[in-house]
Amino acid sequence: MLTLIHLYPREMNIYGDTGNIRVLARRLAWRGIEACVEPVTVGGPMPTAADIVLGGGGQDAAQGEIGADFVARASTLRAMADDGVVFLAICGSYQLLGHEFVTQEGVRIPGVGVLDVTTHGSPTRLIGNNHVDTADAGRLVGYENHSGLTTLGSGVRPLGRTESGRGNNGSDRTEGAVRDNVFGTYLHGPVLAKSPRFADELLRRALARHGHSQELEPLDDSLAEQAAAVAVGRPR
Amino acid sequence: MDFLAVWLGKLVLVALRLVGRRGNALPGLVVEKLFPGYLRRAMSRLSEGVVVVTGTNGKTTTTKMVATILTQKYRVLTNDTGSNFVRGAITTAIEHSSWTGRLPYDVAVFELDEAWAVRFADQVPPRRALLLNVMRDQLDRFGEIDTTARLLGRVAAATTRDVVLNRDDPRVSALAVQCTATVSYFGVAPELRAAFPNDDELYGGPLFAGTAPAIAELRGLPRTGQPLTRLRVGDLDATVELRASGPHNAQNAAGAAALGLVAGLRAGEVVAGLREVQPAFGRGQSFDVQGRRLDLHLVKNPAGFRQSLKILEQLRPRSIVIAINDDYADGRDVSWLWDVDFSLLSGLAAMVETSGTRAADMALRLKYDDLLVQRVEPDLEKAVRSAVESVGADPAAGPDVVVFSTYTAMWALHAILLRIGRPS
Numbered sequence: 001m002l003t004l005i006h007l008y009p010r011e012m013n014i015y016g017d018t019g020n021i022r023v024l025a026r027r028l029a030w031r032g033i034e035a036c037v038e039p040v041t042v043g044g045p046m047p048t049a050a051d052i053v054l055g056g057g058g059q060d061a062a063q064g065e066i067g068a069d070f071v072a073r074a075s076t077l078r079a080m081a082d083d084g085v086v087f088l089a090i091c092g093s094y095q096l097l098g099h100e101f102v103t104q105e106g107v108r109i110p111g112v113g114v115l116d117v118t119t120h121g122s123p124t125r126l127i128g129n130n131h132v133d134t135a136d137a138g139r140l141v142g143y144e145n146h147s148g149l150t151t152l153g154s155g156v157r158p159l160g161r162t163e164s165g166r167g168n169n170g171s172d173r174t175e176g177a178v179r180d181n182v183f184g185t186y187l188h189g190p191v192l193a194k195s196p197r198f199a200d201e202l203l204r205r206a207l208a209r210h211g212h213s214q215e216l217e218p219l220d221d222s223l224a225e226q227a228a229a230v231a232v233g234r235p236r
Numbered sequence: 237m238d239f240l241a242v243w244l245g246k247l248v249l250v251a252l253r254l255v256g257r258r259g260n261a262l263p264g265l266v267v268e269k270l271f272p273g274y275l276r277r278a279m280s281r282l283s284e285g286v287v288v289v290t291g292t293n294g295k296t297t298t299t300k301m302v303a304t305i306l307t308q309k310y311r312v313l314t315n316d317t318g319s320n321f322v323r324g325a326i327t328t329a330i331e332h333s334s335w336t337g338r339l340p341y342d343v344a345v346f347e348l349d350e351a352w353a354v355r356f357a358d359q360v361p362p363r364r365a366l367l368l369n370v371m372r373d374q375l376d377r378f379g380e381i382d383t384t385a386r387l388l389g390r391v392a393a394a395t396t397r398d399v400v401l402n403r404d405d406p407r408v409s410a411l412a413v414q415c416t417a418t419v420s421y422f423g424v425a426p427e428l429r430a431a432f433p434n435d436d437e438l439y440g441g442p443l444f445a446g447t448a449p450a451i452a453e454l455r456g457l458p459r460t461g462q463p464l465t466r467l468r469v470g471d472l473d474a475t476v477e478l479r480a481s482g483p484h485n486a487q488n489a490a491g492a493a494a495l496g497l498v499a500g501l502r503a504g505e506v507v508a509g510l511r512e513v514q515p516a517f518g519r520g521q522s523f524d525v526q527g528r529r530l531d532l533h534l535v536k537n538p539a540g541f542r543q544s545l546k547i548l549e550q551l552r553p554r555s556i557v558i559a560i561n562d563d564y565a566d567g568r569d570v571s572w573l574w575d576v577d578f579s580l581l582s583g584l585a586a587m588v589e590t591s592g593t594r595a596a597d598m599a600l601r602l603k604y605d606d607l608l609v610q611r612v613e614p615d616l617e618k619a620v621r622s623a624v625e626s627v628g629a630d631p632a633a634g635p636d637v638v639v640f641s642t643y644t645a646m647w648a649l650h651a652i653l654l655r656i657g658r659p660s
Contacts, residue, residue, distance in 0.1 A: 009439055009440060010436070010439050010440045010441050013439045013575075014372070015569065015571045015572070016571035016572060016573065016574030016575050017571075017574075018439075018574065018575070019571070019574030019601075019604070022574070022604050023604060026604050026606075039440075059380055059381060059382055060380060060382070061382055128568065129568060129569075142571075143568070143569045143570075143571055145569065188569070188571045189571050190571060190574055193574070193597075193600055193601070193604070194597075194600070223596060223599055223600045223603055223612070224600055226596040226612070227594070227596035227597040227599075227600045230593065230594065230596055230597070231594075231597070234562060234568070234593070235568070236568070
């Protein structure tokens with residue numbers, strides 16, 4: 001059994017990111033592996049036996065509401081990351097996993113420092129269909145919609161490169177960030193729906209921590225591949 | 237000078253119709269560029285001014301309700317085509333003007349989307365506004381739901397006489413403080429409130445309970461075998477059989493009723509108007525295709541789709557088509573499909589097909605709700621034909637086929653259905 005932790009489902013649920021949890025849970029269930037989804041709420045407890053931590057994007061206002069609570073959990077989250085827990089953080093959650101978010105007005109909003117990235121607010125939004133080539137899981141297909149520009153430090157590597165989209169900051173062609181089993185990305189979609197290899201890579205890493213090193217049973221992903229091929233061919 | 241604007245606009249319109257185009261926007265665009273003050277001047281001559289209906293969901297049907305209600309007392313000009321941009325409003329005015337530029341109406345009722353409502357209000361301050369709701373929709377265009385709420389706030393602030401707000405939508409009812417006009421509310425009875433979850437509530441947020449008194453309130457929803465909607469309009473309790481089905485339309489009927497009251501109609505006139513409302517374009521319209529009844533429903537965003545799915549519990553069709561396009565007017569981003577719970581479909585024993593440019597995306601979404609899609613057919617006509625042929629005609633029951641469709645797919649489907657069938 002794997003325990004999936006859903007960070008702030010009430011506040012951070014925009015653009016269908018909650019679908020990532022559904023994708024992981026169903027892909028486990030279809031293989032006969034049980035999954036248990038535990039929500040973490042502002043002020044609520046954090047389950048200790050986490051295997052995968054998922055966080056989605058939120059409204060700017062929502063990120064303000066959860067920011068303090070998230071930062072208060074910084075040492076717990078860093079310890080989990082050091083311990084090999086798998087993280088998938090999208091958009092606002094990705095930004096908050098970094099060192100800080102500096103608003104356009106120069107206000108510095110602290111993050112939890114799990115990822116060596118920093119984000120600056122910008123006046124324009126980077127919006128559109130996007131696909132990203134990664135070393136970890138092949139091509140990821142999703143949709144980006146953010147105004148924060150993220151720069152990567154030496155403690156992370158880019159999740160992938162994008163030719164079609166704007167990625168982390170619209171200038172260096174990188175998208176997302178990775179360290180150990182922690183993944184941050186701007187891809188909504190939800191990203192795991194049309195990137196089944198990425199979904200299985202997260203599951204494989206989580207199972208490997210339990211000593212299950214066998215390959216995951218393959219699933220029929222022809223529909224996901226078809227949807228991904230269509231999305232890649234659509235205008236931005 | 238305005239007769240020049242009207243002449244020019246009408247000539248463009250005639251030219252477009254000659255080449256077989258609908259021409260909802262172009263005449264308005266031409267006039268907007270060459271005669272920038274035309275719309276303001278034309279509207280200022282209406283004795284009851286302009287009513288703007290805006291919000292995320294239900295604009296077209298509610299605009300139709302408001303227009304039909306106001307027709308009980310006034311001569312009403314309205315853009316009932318769903319072309320909800322400023323130039324659509326200009327085209328409507330041009331089309332209904334006499335060639336001398338006279339507009340023989342008392343009041344104009346315009347549906348405007350959130351962004352265009354602001355631009356419209358900057359040019360023509362509305363006398364009255366009805367603000368329905370703020371839901372997640374086209375976030376690739378508007379960025380954020382809170383941004384959308386701010387846009388509505390500017391419309392509310394620009395309105396001169398009466399603003400009607402949805403008491404039960406926290407983002408809408410909060411706009412009262414920005415109004416200089418008189419504020420009135422519509423709402424749903426507290427015991428029905430849980431049937432109308434907003435996006436925040438759906439994800440476990442507390443149920444918002446507005447406390448302002450509503451001048452029109454939804455008191456009871458139709459059920460299977462009991463088709464009447466119960467409303468309190470002013471001091472009148474009324475039951476109405478609404479042709480536009482679904483709980484969201486019943487809620488918006490309360491909004492339209494409230495607007496009718498502040499526009500000076502008696503409660504009895506308002507109710508008589510509501511009884512006459514026909515379904516708007518693509519909002520539950522029925523077609524007869526090869527002897528089967530097919531109902532067409534527009535879906536644009538999670539909240540609207542969730543509401544529309546509830547219709548299925550009453551209609552129980554044997555075949556369902558979901559057509560998802562991702563053109564600009566639909567929204568390029570289809571991730572919103574993941575904020576809709578489709579598990580309700582599994583209890584229906586209906587055939588399900590997906591269609592449109594994102595047919596595969598939709599089928600993939602359903603797969604993760606463990607629903608089997610019989611057919612993934614991006615071509616809209618092929619999908620509809622296959623759905624119709626898969627069910628036998630059963631005139632005793634409701635619709636045989638229900639089609640849910642995004643905006644551009646709906647326009648295409650409408651043309652197809654008129655070609656291979658007829659309105660019923």
